[in-house]
Amino acid sequence: MAERKARVERNTLETQITVEINLDGTGTANFDTGVPFLDHMMDQIARHGLVDLDITCKGDLHIDDHHTVEDIGITLGQAFRQAVGDKKGIRRYGHAYVPLDEALSRVVIDLSGRPGLSMDVPYTRASVGGFDVDLFEEFFHGFVNHSMVTLHIDNLKGKNTHHQIETVFKAFGRALRVAIEMDERMAGITPSTKGAL
């Protein structure tokens, strides 16, 4: 099997980002983005998705976290799309329910070749540790638009905002892991009746 790795650099006047991804990794993560709460969440993708992630960003944090969070989502989406390749032999769909104490989230993913996001997370607070949690929707919008995946994210229960979003990222990692897994019965086959994804 070809190595499922990618390295993408994306530079704008607002952010300078490098993303390295290995879909067949061990969950090793290195982040240097200047936004520790985002790093803590992306760490969940690496660990529970068993993908290696190395992400650096120099962003205009003196304005706010918005450009940094959205642009990392975009660049991660570009790297993911490159790494996943022609999708022959993969499971394509993945879903996971993940709890953390009182919180419970469900994430369903389809490596469909079409961007789509449905995200319903009724946050109980607007920010955690100074981080504006609304920005996670920008992160996932950036990701789906450039990875060309369909993503349904629902936080089903939760009182603590940190728990709500952490269960989302853990479930996203888990669902992603299943969707990108090689299915030996699908070897060499594109999992679509269209013959292309």
Ligand SMILES: [Mn+2]
């Ligand atoms: Mn945590």
